[in-house]
Every structure is written in structure tokens, then in C-alpha cells.
């Protein structure tokens with residue numbers, strides 16, 4: 001399971017216009033940059049915004065614009081710093097506050113997220129959505145404050161109390177090993193310490209609102225429901241490593257990775273036997289084309305999700321076969337805006353041959369991918 005905040009993050013010029021005082025795109029500074037953003041060309045937008053900022057360094061909208069471009073390029077830190085500048089220059093810039101809150105939340109900086117949203121709510125006290133979001137995050141923040149932390153150089157594990165200490169020890173040990181094994185497979189080693197939060201099963205549902213079939217979640221930090229986890233330690237290990245792979249994939253490519261690759265790699269690199277994929281596909285004649293597995297599986301019911309994971313696992317296995325040891329560089333291309341087809345070709349893999357082999361392995365007969 002993964003939550004791709006990034007998709008929700010890119011606030012386009014059009015959306016800004018919907019809430020800003022001005023209604024004419026031509027009245028925004030650097031209109032060509034907003035147009036480029038809307039077309040998804042973040043590099044072009046970024047270059048134009050940068051030029052415009054050289055001329056008007058105190059224009060809050062330009063800082064907000066370049067923050068959006070940075071998000072489109074997967075540069076979260078740059079986006080956060082630009083959004084702070086935008087708010088310094090216009091202390092009533094609610095859109096910038098809301099976006100900063102979301103980006104901060106996505107990087108597991110809950111304090112900054114709450115602070116930014118508080119400012120926005122102070123300006124727009126009647127906005128129900130903002131108030132509800134703030135209440136949810138405050139609840140999460142209070143819950144975490146009651147937790148204990150097992151700090152480490154690479155992983156900070158938060159857990160509720162003595163009863164979960166043994167689980168947190170196991171989770172830490174599994175992650176330390178995964179840092180090396182997954183890192184080697186994907187040639188990617190996250191530089192920042194990753195937050196890992198262990199919840200009771202009920203807390204996990206409350207905080208993540210994940211579908212009931214989800215075994216864990218990654219949204220900038222790893223969240224795990226660990227109610228009776230030590231009764232099936234191998235399942236715990238599997239879920240921990242699965243979620244860790246998502247964090248490594250995000251390090252290699254903050255945006256641009258379709259769910260079938262992200263979930264596929266996470267499922268492929270999990271420990272344990274993989275006969276479940278064959279069983280899942282044998283048990284059903286339903287197949288899902290790759291195009292329908294781009295944005296995540298959160299909307300699927302448990303049965304379709306299982307098929308989606310199985311097909312993705314097989315796709316990832318094929319990717320690993322064809323690309324090893326270039327999977328990390330391949331992911332980086334996706335993060336830099338290459339399509340999957342372009343990135344495959346770049347690594348000498350013919351896309352049509354790749355998809356044909358995948359269709360054969362999952363038993364998909366028609367010409368859909």
C-alpha cells in the first residue's frame with residue numbers, strides 16, 4: 001500500500017485562480033510558467049519562474065509558482081523553502097499555507113504541517129475542510145506524542161508502550177537488514193532517517209483510513225498495524241519490507257512511478273514464497289491492464305486488489321530480470337519525467353516485447369497491455 005501525496009500536490013494555475021482574487025490568468029506574474037505547469041512541464045515552468053524571480057524577488061506568487069514546479073520535479077525540500085518564502089512575503093497567503101502543510105505532512109514533518117494549517121485556519125476560520133483536516137492531524141500528533149521512540153541513525157521507530165517494545169526491536173532489526181538488501185537490489189539508499197510508526201489495529205484504521213485489506217502504509221513514513229504481530233512474525237517482516245521498498249522507490253523517484261511498478265517491486269522484494277501470485281491468477285479469470293494500475297489500488301476491493309498485486313509482482317519480476325542491476329537508474333528516469341516506455345528503451349528493453357512477455361506470464365490474451 002502506498003499513498004501518493006505527490007499526485008494531489010501539484011496545484012495548477014487554474015486552481016489558484018479559482019481561489020485568488022484575480023480571475024484572469026494574464027494577471028498572474030509569469031503566465032507562461034503557469035501554462036507550462038498546467039501542461040505538466042515542470043522544468044520549463046521552473047526556469048521561467050526563476051527568471052521572473054530574479055527580477056521580482058519579493059513576489060509571493062512567484063515563490064508559490066516555483067514551489068509547484070519543484071513539486072512537479074520531485075524536489076520537496078526546495079518546494080518547502082519556496083513556500084515559506086511565499087508566506088513571509090504575503091502572511092495571508094492561504095493557498096501557500098495549505099500546500100506547505102500538505103507537503104510537510106508528506107515528508108513526515110507533522111509539526112510543520114499542523115503549524116501551517118493553523119495559520120490557514122486562523123485566516124479562514126469558517127472553512128470546514130481545513131478545520132477537519134487540522135483536527136485530524138492534531139489527533140495524530142497527540143497520539144504520537146504519547147508514543148515512545150526507539151531512535152536510530154536510519155529509522156526512528158515510534159510505538160505505544162512496553163507491550164510493543166519487542167515488536168519495535170524486531171521491526172528495527174528487519175529494517176536495518178532491508179537497508180542493505182533492498183538498497184542493493186534497487187541501488188538506492190535513503191539518506192534521511194525514516195519514521196516508522198507502530199499502531200494498534202484500531203489506531204491504524206483511524207489514522208490511515210486505509211482499505212480493510214491493507215497490511216501497512218507508506219505516506220512519507222511507514223505505518224504498521226501491529227496488534228498481534230508477533231503471533232505471525234514472518235508476516236510482520238514481509239509487511240515491514242514491503243513498505244520499506246516504497247520508501248526506497250520514493251527516494252529514487254519522488255514522482256512518476258506507476259503503481260504497478262511501485263507495488264510490484266514492493267511485492268517482489270518482500271521475503272517469502274511467491275506462489276501466491278500464480279494461485280491468485282489461477283483462481284480468477286479477471287485481468288487488469290497495466291493502464292488501470294497507474295494510480296494505486298486503494299479503490300479496489302480485496303479480490304481485485306489481490307489480482308492487481310499479483311500482476312504487478314510478475315511485472316516487477318520481469319523488470320528485475322531485464323534491468324538488473326539498472327533498476328535504480330531506471331526508476332530515476334521515471335522520476336525525471338520519462339515515461340515507462342522511454343525509460344525501458346533507454347535501458348535497451350523494447351517496450352512491446354516487455355509487455356508481450358508480461359501478458360504471456362499473467363495470461364492476458366487480448367492486445368491490451
Ligand SMILES: [Zn+2]
Nearest residue numbers: 001002263266
Ligand atoms: Zn504497497
